[in-house]
Amino acid sequence: MPTRPRTSLLEEESVTFAANLIRFESVNTGDPATIGDGETRAARYVQERLEELGIPTVFVEPAPGRGSVVARLHGSDPHAGALVLHAHLDVVPADAEGWTHPPFGGVIDDGMLYGRGAVDMKDFAGVLLAVAREFARRGRVPRRDLVFAFLADEESGGAHGAGWLVDNRPELFAGATQALGEVGGFSVPYGDRRAYLLATGEKGVATASVVTRGASGHASLPHRDDAVVRLVETVARISGYSAPSTRSRTTDALLQAFAEETGRPFTDRTLSSDLGSLGFVGRLIAASLHSTVAPTMLRAGEKGNVIPSEARAHLDIRTLPGEEKRLRNTLRTLAWPGATVEWHDGPPAIESPDDAPLTRVIAEAIAAEDPDAVVLPYLLPASTDNKHFAKLGIDGYGFVPLRVPTDFDVYAQFHAVDERVPVSSLHFSARVTAEILQRA
Known part of the structure; x- marks a missing residue:
């Protein structure tokens, strides 16, 4: 039998950190009376892992239990705009009934990491933490400053997380021009190959x-x-x-790309059946129309x-x-x-340029791992912390790179019973994210 390639420390730490973060019950009910200290405990864990390798951090706690951590790695070009990398540490509630494994167990079974936050979004928090440590460990200097933000309260609007930081500690994001977080980057079927959706706007x-x-x-x-x-x-x-239905420039380009790949017209007259032929991908696109x-x-x-x-x-x-x-x-x-x-x-709705240099860097990083794939911009039908960073003039993008099996609907994992992510997808995410941040 062929020997399985050995995983790198970067890949191993990404999985370990994601699993450990899942074990913090950082549930955000939206009700201060029922929110515990899980977000703060998760943030302190991140802070400790960063400071172990000499990365300076800033910890804030606007209200008891609502902790966030921000760290900056300085780049080689002081004139390049900083890039904010953000992941929220809070999760929605999870009733253990119906789960294959405890929702806060961080269990790995049959190649899958299970738990609340496995895709929303402690997976990316674990990846970002591992990448920041990899850069520090190896002395890797990115071109532009990288601002890592591990945030509270995204699930209830961010008043104690990104929103509070933007209003009260904007200097932590000084010089930043772009931000990268959820929701996008997961692979979807695209003919006989894969497409990775890049959120360039949000409703x-x-x-x-x-x-x-x-x-x-x-x-x-x-x-x-x-x-x-x-x-x-x-x-x-x-x-x-x-x-x-309204086709934005981004959505129209996305439909055109699928038309060329599938041979279907995706006209207004055929749109319903054409989207139906795409399965779960069609439902996601339909919500953006x-x-x-x-x-x-x-x-x-x-x-x-x-x-x-x-x-x-x-x-x-x-x-x-x-x-x-x-x-x-x-x-x-x-x-x-x-x-x-x-x-x-x-x-309000936000939209960022889909032809910025960062989008090309993302496409190049994906091509290095998945040569036949394409990166396609889309309009996210939901909302993220990118809306808060937009107040500082920061263009927001959603891209958490995850190569998943053809029938695995990442978007359906958000807030779902048995939320899970393939371990191999986390390894892929760590490699691609590190490449993006080095090239950016």
Whole structure:
């Protein structure tokens, strides 16, 4: 049998650090009363691993338990803009029921690393930590300054993480012109080869509350003047609404690339079936073609035999650039007459140049490991800490390089039961990330 290539210390440390970080229960519920000190303990672990090799760090803790760490490796060209590499250390909650392995066990089984944060995003935190140590250990000097940021609170908007640092410690990112973090870099099927998706933009974020009112009364005497019925009908109309498709320059180029590779036209007339032919890749692209509204929380009543006088729904909204006003008006039209629609603006959509030198460096680093592959820019339908760094004029990109099996949907692992990543993908990520940072 052929001898398996020996893994390097860089690759081994990437896996070890990712697994160890998973074991910190840095759960971000969004409720200060239920958030423990997991983020701080994870940040201190990162700080210790960096300082072991003489890398100076800055630790901040805006609120108890909400720790972040920032470190800078100086480059050879003081005039080159610094590059921010960021990964968040918090994770969403995980109920152990249904998991093959404990969600905070960091277990490796059959070539897979299991655990909450395996792809979102303690995998990249482990890779960045290993790469920073590799550079320090070998005395490797990048061309530009590299700012490593290991952050709290991304899962609840970043007020105690990237947002706080941008507002209160902007000097830590002095001279930075670009940032690299989630969500992208994973391979997807592309004909008989692979494409690696590079997020060059992100949808905007907003939320809305819909409140309906009616007459309260005893549940034994139901009536139509019922706030719950009105809310349910409103939510059903909103859920059935499909915003018009809009092809941004990035999305149009992505569809054209898939058209050339697959021989399908990807015209407006055939778009639905053409995207369906791409499987999970098509679903991801489809989400970037239009603004979306998803009801996520419903609340009404305090007692089972009482018809409440008020009912409320929370809506998660992701908008394409310039569509906020139109969508806000549409929600009011879809709501029950007399209902209150409370719109709350979040971070706006962002878009970075898809032809910057950094994107070429990323393509070259991928080609060195996967010669037949291509790197394709896309619009991320979600939101990341790149939106905070944009306030400092920093262009944000999403690229966590992961070469995965053809049928492995990385995006579906986010917030999922049995979240996992192939160990070989972490080895690949470490090699490619180190190459990107050396070339950048």
